Amino acid sequence: MTDKLSKTYNPQEHEERIYQWCEEQGYFRPEKQVELGLVAEDGPRWCITMPPPNVTGALHLGHAMVAALEDLMTRYYRMRGFETLFLPGSDHAGIATQNVVERELAKEGVTRHDLGREKFIAKVWEWKDVYHRRITDQTKRLGVSCDWMRERFTLDEGLSHAVRSAFTRLYKKGLIYRGTYLVNWCPRCESAISDLEVIPDERASHLWHIRYPIINDDWNEPQEEWGSGKWASGATEFIEMATTRPETILGDTAVAVNPGDPRWQRLVGQIAILPALNRHIPIIADEAVDPEFGSGAVKVTPAHDPNDNEIGLRHGLEAPNIMTDTAQMNKLAGPYAGQDRFECRENIVADFEKEGLLVKIESYVHAVGTCERCHTDIEPRISTQWFVNAKPLAEAAMEAVRDGSTTIIPEREERRFFHWMENIRPWCISRQLWWGHRIPVWYCDDCGEQTCEIDDPAACTHCGSANIHQDEDVLDTWFSSGLWPFSTLGWPDTESPDYKRFYPTDVRETAYEILFFWVAREMMLGIELTGQTPYATVYLHGLVRNEEGKKVSKSMEDIEEYDPLNIIEKYGSDALRYTQLTSSTPGLDMSLDPRRLEGARNFTNKIWQAARFVLSNLGDGPATLSPASRLLLPDRWILSRLNSLIQSVERLFESYQYGEAGRQIHDFLWGEYCDWYIEASKVRLYDETAEKSVLRAVLLHVLETSLRLLHPFMPFVTEAIWQALPDEVRKGESLMMAQWPEPDAALLDGAAFAKAEEQMGLMMELVRGIRNRRAEYNVTPGKRITALIAAGDESGWLDEQRAVLCSLAKLDSKQLTIQPAIQPPDQAAVIVVGEAVCYLPLAALVDLDAERERLSKVLDEIKGRVARSEGLLAGEFAQKAPEHVVQRERDKLAGLQAERAKLVERLAALEQSDTA
Template sequence: MDKTFQPANIETRWYQHWEAAGYFKPQGGDKAFSIMIPPPNVTGSLHMGHGFQESIMDALIRYHRMCGDNTLWQVGTDHAGIATQMLVERQLEASGSSRHELGREAFIEKVWEWKRESGGTITRQLRRLGASLDWSRERFTMDAGLSHAVQEVFIRLYREGLIYRGQRLVNWDPALHTAISDLEVMAEEEPGQLWHFRYPLVGDTGHVIVATTRPETMLGDTAVAVHPDDERYRHLIGRLVELPLTGRQIPVIADDYVDPEFGTGCVKITPAHDFNDYEMGKRHNLQMINILDQNAVINDNAPADYRGLDRFVARERVVADLQALGLLDKVADHTLKVPRGDRSGVVIEPWLTEQWYVDARKLAGPAIAAVENGAVEFVPKQWENTYFAWMRDIQDWCISRQLWWGHRIPAWYDEAGNIYVGASEADVRRDHQLDAGVTLRQDEDVLDTWFSSALWTFSTQGWPQQTQDLKLFHPSSVLVTGFDIIFFWVARMIMMTLHFMDEVPFHKVYVHGLVRDAEGQKMSKSKGNVLDPIDLIDGIDLESLVGKRTAGLMQPQLARKIEQATRRQFPDGIESYGTDALRFTFYSLASTGRDIRFDIGRIEGHRNFCNKIWNAARYVLMNCEQQDCGSDDSLPVTLSLADRWIQSRLQQTALEVEHAITQFRFDHATQALYEFIWNEYCDWYLELSKPVLWDDQASAEALRGTRRTLIRVLETWLRLLHPFMPFITEEIWQRAAPLAGKSGPTIMLQPYPHSEDKAIDSAANADIEWLKSIIVGVRNIRGEMNIAPGRLLSLLCRNGSDSDAGRLRDNASYLKKLARLERIDWLKADEEAPVAATALVGELEILVPMAGLIDKDQELARLNREIGKLENELARLEKKLGNSAFVDKAPAEVVAKERDKLQSQQHALGKLRGQAEHIARL
């Protein structure tokens, strides 16, 4: 083995070997285990959320593969209608063309061309992450098989009366000219204004005052609403008011939805341009007046003075005209949530338009029951409440999008506007007996991307054909997903799969949190806090990192701010940490919380863990290669206390890890592995093995027993660790397995270690814990008294039990070697103890005589000098952090670092003072 662990030297080599050998394919077995990957966008690249989620799935897949299950991890990508169309349109614009210039068919071919040439970025990155997906089964939501399934589902739902075309309010993107889903709308707080307008009462000199953040929409008002219990306005309910600028009269209505505390408690109702107003309009049978066209420009339904004006220009005109009429009461600053399209960045308009819908209420009933009766189980369970809340208040699902890229809706219209649904125009003509004289045109819209994704678990396995794969791998075993798409994807998959397969799509839904930065902020390009998993794996220099973080930012001031923050945070760029360290960090963060705070310090610690593993393996191999490691079970072996203890702890760890995996507590699994491998195997057992291995008088049986334990325990914990750290475990296992009596082409297909309580040696555990306490006690005395690590000490014991005496006698050789002791003696009951530093191990008191070890006065002088330095540094830090100019103006991360430094120095000062007091008492 190389002297140092170099992940770049092994990762690509092993992954290519695994994929070429076909190890990722189902391997047979009586029990099937399957996961359908949440299909990433074909335009996308791996981000931290992907990295976290794919790592979780890969650990589950590798674990079940090693358990002997017939394991399938189905891979595929989503065609990402809006994102892909935007990307190709930008390429066309850069070349001086447009999709409209090309025409629909030529544009679609351009998209396919892009997909063939550039659409594989994220799948290449998934390989870098070590994801053991069955690439031979890769699917795409626009491939022929899935397209057929999508078409079949649409036709069946339409014929069953569960899909219809109707006019409802949608999220409309005026830049992209399409309806979008709620998930594609970003609502963030922005500074705005709240305008108060007077609406005159009809037949009276009075008026009502309404407050609005969108004055231009008043041109489409059809009512003014008050709360029915609001004493201020109860007498006005049923009256009419003049709607300024329009010449129309509208009623005052009462509705419980109105908040009397907002604004004046009197609100304008524009059913065609506000979702809440739309619902109120339906309740009160109000007219719905759409005053905007697809560009968010005022249309002919508004007064002539405003037609053709952009919505924000119209806003200024409306405010100015109302002010001129004396109807502007006041304007107040107001912070409001502004909905913007996540792709276009423009303000989204609630817009009344004709679209295709799924009657989701009828599909929701069985989907709710599936979770209620336990057919689908959410982990953690509390997410069921979120699911139920959404599903019990579900609205019909808008499934049409005004795009060219996607599954075109299989509906045709004749000149009279009649709708015909079928797989093709020929089918429509045949089924409806339409002759050639009837002109048909196909619907221009495509289906929402979530529509095809909702069929993912069964469409990828060959449905509508009843394939062998459907029988084997459906329902899938578990879905791994973020909580943000429980409704958009999880719920819709359950609804669709139950309807078409009469079974659930998956048995469990593991819902994880969202990856944020170390301060808990959402990672976004505009915040300059995005981390790329591949950069963490390979490393990236500072200039390249700055370039990536500022690329595409339109505001120079923001780009400079992000550049400065990046240079402060990563003055030397980002180091290479390797895939295994990154994956292990993800697992360590996989708790049950909503937010996952990713601190780069954690990955540094896990890179050190990889180095620890590598060095431990080198030590074991150097002591076991070309040696008798007990592979011949007929030869006698003698197991030391340390051998029995580490085997027992291995059994306990295997139990803990397996239990944690079955409970989806990957943080607990990796914590158990980390503690066992680093603290117990590397730090303690390897040291405890040395007294045997380095003893010239050790018997062949004892040497054989220790070497066998060293290599077999190593080989076993490599298999325990493999689902979490696939590369380093494969590399070491290939060398360790033959010495441990194991054979096989890859660790991936080796059995996962299972354990039982009866294999745990409680006596050995207790004895070693006692031994460790003695050694730690002596080491602590060395540290506190500043005694050189190599200096031999005398140890005195008193007040111990017979059990302590027996343990001392049996383990004297361990103690002398590991605690660097010259001799161990018991003090008699009436014997006076010398001046000594002490520690307690249960009732046993251990003493290290100080005579000749330290000069008390000299050591106190040294400690007092150190205390003085720390007191000066603390005074400086306290003054700095007490300065409001520094705290208010310095970057948050700089202030936080200074506060951490203060806390660390306070801890160090307390420790030094404690040492000085202890020495003064000697």
């Protein structure tokens, strides 16, 4: 039997083999469950759609975390008899993928513009195939039991159709519109990006205090050229303000002050002259100006700052855009046209100084918005884009959370969700990229109207002209990801079997950092387009950090250590999954400590060895349990513990406390089954006269049931062992298709089991006490010792367990007395557990003289160390050394003193026994 299990567990021998076999068997497909008769066709079903990784991405610990949690849920529901679908896929990831391919092309000195749109996109598809294979293979290594035959890609035909349908519907309802607004512009990517893709970067920079001359009776315009040093000569009045971006001066169309600011009141309504460009700009009053900032006056640049943009709209100001797509100054920037924005900044500051308009430069730390993808400084900029009017969609999404249609876990994230949704702004969905879903809107060259259709139109729907051209932009990647829970199931065909069977899905499980990027949008689009919230539960996990609490990111020096593929190579996929699952709490960041990985790998090997032991000692004969089986105390105890574990795991799973469930299964298997039950069972196994069939049955029953409980955490090692078990204890061909354990009511007589736990508990306490004493007295491990136990009412059953007691505590069976009452021997170590008192006569434990001598020696040494430490603390050291060093010494001394007291006590006990 044992030849089925090799000497040690090597994950490499099993993981890929088992994964492949399961996939070939069709076990990951919901149809297979029906075919095997495990679920009724109209029975309960459970569905989760995997967050699609970026197709160009490489696997990281974040993916591993998602996979571990989602696969755990999937395997659990599958075992519970739900028709289960875990649907995988990947995301075309617009900007990210385009950037990667552009970088590859740059190595050959080619730009996307050299290739042109069509050829470039064809190139990206080529790369996509390479990357796609890589990310899929990597994802499989994590052991995810998803149905690869249903795999989707956000740019595949079906999903493209879904995207067009969604866009067209929202467009026709007026929820998607085109408008000119201020957007976040990345000059490197040459595209608008959403607020969420802007990453603030704290930076030490400057605040430039500058001043503009004001027209009055003495001066009404510059007489000299800008740069002559005399541009403002003659001006007698100025208005002063501060800016962090002097280059934007060229786009100013007003100066604003707070209407309640007495310093500037008399200037409101006056005209200032904009330096360099000689533009006349009004001084206006607006409540939005903070009188506390700088001088209380601010420059207004409506085309390049969101707040200024709003002021501009309120006051009807012009909004000149002074930069090109790549953030060069354009012709509206006058003398600075053609310069890069940062070059312009330096030059314009120098010119201000020359003209006497630079008041001072202050150091200033502030956050600069940068592009999430390429880290270039974002340029807020007026531009024509497509937007989703998110406000009404957000209302519906909030309502779904309020009325409980969707629950967000943990609750803290629900509050964050509401805060975000209440303050939602229009969502800019157009991107100036080539890789993505092209916006399905055509402009008519004759009548100028727009045509929006699912299928490419041949003519303008307004005037019938064939002179139409499609919008150049593509959609934000998150627009297609926002349709993921239903586009992958066949929507907009609401009659498709998968949509009917599996929508709405059950859970959206993802990292809390993309709650707004993704979850909020899935909910908004899902409710609007399907009339139903896309899932019942949103479960958010935290970020993965290293053992020092740092977020694991590509820029880390030892990032190799945190590469999931390296971890799997070294510890196995089971160990990685188990570690991630048991180190996490919903919504809290998890830290991945290599020591825990090692612990998890040791755990796989521990179960393996336990299984080997059980299988090699099975012998022949029936191994099934029945209510008629004659169970001994350890049997009743372990079955009772197993029942409690099943109940507890069930309760924890229902409340999403997977980590705690995993820890409890571990503690049961290692700490109770292996350390106590198997150890106790050896007495019977090795006793040739003992009846073994019940023991075998219990050993197997507990092992098999625990494997089922552990399976969602560690699918491979559990499957490998399970398949080696005798046929009669396992039902079916595969553990992953076996039934989730339930407490065994037939075997469960509540009172008898409670009694068993109590009695076994007492026996275990006794054994622990005896083991501690043996360690204290340095008794050689194999030495059998004498014990006298006064057990009162417990002595009857305890005496029946004497063989087990002797085996576990290494007692001499001929020298073990168990009686209700005993005359206490004088020279003995005493262990008290409840009513029971156990005496270990010292003479039988140790050679008293030798022990006395040994303890005296140790005591002398400790006394010396105490004296040294006391001396140190009494001297200069206590005054001069740093407080924490002194404290450390004090703690050390306290420890030594405690040790001294114990030794003195033990020596006194030895003296006593001598004189007695």
